[in-house]
Amino acid sequence: MYVDRQPAIKGAMSRKKKVLLSIILVAGAVLAYPLYADMFHVYTVRDDNGGTILWNSNEAYLFMSEVKRGYRMSWPGFAVAALFDWFNAPSLPSDQHIVLTVIHVTSSGVERHIAQITKDTASVPHFFTPVGLTIYAFSEGVIYKLSADHFDPATADEQAQLGGIEHLSSDSDVTVNGWEKRGIGKAAGDFEFSARIGNAAVLKVHQGNVYKSLTDSPTVELHRPGQPVQELWHVNGDPHRVSRRDYERALSTLGMN
Secondary structure, three states: OOOOOHHHHHHHHHHHHHHHHHHHHHHHHHHHHHHHHHHOEEEEEEEEEEEEEEEOOOEEEEEEEEEEEEEEEEHHHHHHHHHHHHOOOOOOOOEEEEEEEEEEEEOOEEEEEEEEEEOOHHHOOEEEEEEOOEEEEEEOOEEEEEEOOEEEEOOHHHHHHHOOHHHOOOOOOEEEOOEEEEEEOEEOOOOEEEEEEOOOEEEEEEOEEOOOOOOOOOEEEEEOOOOOOEEEEEOOOOOEEEOHHHHHHHOOHHHOO
């Protein structure tokens, strides 16, 4: 007896096509999800910054912290956050990291190093205090010393030389062991000051003016006779919307240089 197998074969092929089509649709949906997700979310990055300068007649050290904050929100959440921000009650960030940069300036040149990358502001060294040829700092109960381009815990002998934690300088705008110390950040008005290094180099610090903008940032410039002005520090503090990819790149510590 003759049996026509064509319908069964066609049915099997049809099922395979359906399975293949389903796989293609699922894979396409997975690949396209980030694009659709971006349509319903807002990604914003904000950079706050400031620091401390120590200088004497021969050299200067700038200890500058940049706090990069990221906000991932739905459109309704973004609208609510904008309203609260208008009332000076900003939302907590979804992600953040802090970069501590050390800039060493002498009459012969400038060295710049990233000394630390962290997610916690409490772990960033502060109370910078020069003693002889060593600069000490403090963070989370530990006394540190500056070692070229990073901070190491101070030894017992070094802490004895310092005289203990009570000898760390917690103030700004003071003279400490022959060094001048000033804070760099935001001020209520147009304020600037200068630090002379050697016979020719001059650092000019322009503080951020909160009357101009709550996000106005400080600027540090190096002036030398006969040379163009060199900007050593300035960070745009204005919040700005970015793509999801740029957001992830900005908040990734691996992308810092």
